[in-house]
Amino acid sequence: MKKFLVYHEPKDIEGFELLETDYEGTDKDGFDDSMNTTDDDNKDNSNKDNSNKGSSSKDSSKDSDKDSDKDSDKDSNKNDSSDKDRDNNDSSDKNDKGIGKNKRTKSPLNINEWNEAKKKEDKNTDSNKENKGTKETKDSAGEEKVSKQLDINLKKMQEKFVSDKNSDIIFRQFIVGKRHKAFIMFIDGMVDRETINNYILRQLMSPNLFQDQDTTEERTVIEYIEENVLAVHDTKNEKVFEIITRQVLNGLTALFVEGCDSCLLFETRGYEKRSVGKPITENVIRGSQEGFNENLRTNITLIRRIVKNSSLVNEIVPIGKENNSCCGILYIEGITNPKIIKEVKRRIANLEVGFIHGDGMLEQLIEDNPFMIFPQVLRTERPDRAAHFLMSGKVVIVADGTPFIIAVPTSIFSMLQTSEDSNMKWQFATVLRGIRFFGLLISTVLPGAYIALTLYHQEMIPTDLLIAIAQSRENVPFPVVIETILMELSFELIREAGLRVPGVIGTTLGIIGALILGQAAVAANIVSPILIIIVAVTGLGNFTSPDFALGFSIRILRFSLILLGALAGFYGISIGLFIIGGLLCSIKSFGVPFLAPLGPKTKGNPDLFIKKLYGHSERGDYLNTLKRKQASKEPRKWAEK
């Protein structure tokens, strides 16, 4: 054990003692020549009773003072003969001073001496390891591999999982077929106990299943077990400890057998997870009512149920260096542009982050410009939307931990469309899209425009309306800007508070809060009634945005337009819109411009504002998919004469 220098309150008030208890480093670290002792001496002293400390404390303090004076004088001369002097002085210290070994003041060593001492210690440590005979094999890449000796594997895994403290990890040792020593390891709570009890342990312990085993064959016991014994649907032979550890942490069970240099991993996941429910943030009237949940495998299955295409590829990659989470990269081979796939993999593989849980954190790490206020990836809770994105040539990333997936690359027009558009007639879908677009525009510009009109451009307002506004604002003590900002902030508070309050109370609080707050504010002449309408309509417009992140961006930009409208009326707002438009035009999502296919203009019109009559016949040109044509332009062949 390494030791640290700590200070203890001396029993003798007059004396000062810096006691050496535990310190980090070698015995020779930071100590004066006369104070150095060997490890054995320190151990002996630590076991002795320190009852003599009080009587010898004064002596020790005087001696230590003398020594410290000597140190200051002789500091420059210590470097050359430090080691030898230490050895020689050890015995003289014991005999002459008669003081407890733990009660000494020490002066720091020179850096060269410290380095030398450290090297010696490292050599000793390495030699000890060799003497102990640990046989951890490593391949050329430096990865530790499974040993043939079961004890070594057991010890290795116990150390890795801190099994002396960790009560979750189970190591079950047994005899396989009454012949070979073995153990399985798994994490309690992550596995299905019935599978382990009935389909693994029972079969492994049964000698009947090993009667046909030919021991002269070259194949290992593990291979025999995999082929002939276990009735588990998914098994994998693995040799690298790192991968085995990760798989056990994912809920698999690992089997180690004496004499085999590989381990067998089998699928035994059986942890509790939320069932498939309705999507919370993307409700539709006509369309699927299934939403993702927090489990990676379940989410991928939900997508596979819709996209029954053999070319749908799912690559599971690890993310998070310390929490070892996983994410799945899904795409359709032969449709998706390989450059996009490559870029997605490159970004995810080059993340140096300890903890990633869910797609929210992943999104922030892989998007093109994290400082841009607009989102550059699309998140959805709906499997049908995810399937639609896959079929249109995008890449879908499913991360473990949140019920959302990421689709890239994306454009602002994808964020304004919902799955309901596909399930309705083109007329209804077109009108709905128009309403959404109008809502978004209103939520961005309306408060700023109201301020600009009332402050700078009163001539635009019809006379009757102008009189009504003037009358309603007559008793309001605040300027329009303050009034608007107050109401907007109150609305944001109500919205946020409604989210945090649990259960039914949340919804009720939101409604009552808005009503009472608004009504009370008007009655108290704090705000004008027309502003309540403005703020309410603005909020409703914001809620029409199907994408939560886009809606949030608009909420923030609204305040900047309020400020610009107050500063310079429509002139200020037009400058604000100019800057916002410029920012939108500069954003790229995995190399694809955010306003594609409108800016830049590309071939074809993949369904932006007016919903296509028969859906998509071609995939978007801006995605550069390998296969452009999706369906016939006239899919209703039955209607052809």
Place this chain on the structure above:
Amino acid sequence: MIKEGKFGPQEAISLITITIVTRVFFTSPSVITRIVGTAGWFMTLISATTAMASFTITYLLLKRWPDKNLIEIYEISLGKYIGFFFSATLSISFIIDSGGVLREFSEVMKVYVLPLSPPSYIMGLFLFGVIVMSTLGLETQARFARLVAPTLLIGMIIVLLLANQNYQVHRIQPIFGYGLKTVVFHGILRNSVYGYTIIAAIIAGSLQGIKHIKKIGYTSIILSGVLISVSLLCFTLTFPYFVAQEVTSPLYQMVSLIDYGRFFQRLDSLFLFVWNISTLIAVTIEVYISASIYCKMLKNDKIVMEI
């Protein structure tokens, strides 16, 4: 060399056309009326035709050196020092012009929209937008121009259509204004209005080939010529020529005269969006081009903002 991205003909045409047509929102119509009377609408067509002939020379020059922009051609054809002088002149002319447009805009804004605000305040806000957009790059500016061009065009057409209640056909007479000779002379002289087509030659590296440049140049001139001509015609039909000479911003005045009942009147503030955004685009591209020429002259990799 600085990386300016690539964009298509539609983006470039939108960019150049907006830059040219913005002039019609300020005092240019009044000046033209002062010079040629009621014939401004076809004087500008003569200017456009002359400009097309000038652009043909530019196009032939670019064709001689494909994949090179105008600054590089200056250096190759005129030598290092004279080429530097020409490039510097071009850069300075763009920055002076952008300053002139900015001043004109701020004064018109002060007259009609923000009479109590100092011009520095108006210009300061304007320049903030210009700086932000300039730093986003040429590709963004072109893309944005393409995005808003249809909206601006529709806005302008709506304004011209709504103002028809004030049109008097007899105000177009005399058709040749102060005389055909004067009209032709000044038409040829004022073809510099369409000189912004030279932007296509300066950003030739971003335009994907000489064929695109040809299409961009001629289309921009034709489109802007038609739009300016129609605007001037509407302006001539609205105001008698002796009144038109005194109006600071004739188009703004036309919008303020729109009156359809109690609700649809005094719509000049709505017109501000069309006017402001097109001016912002025009000044931004001029500032950017000036900085771009400067960097290309000195062979810098990073754009230096001269503001």
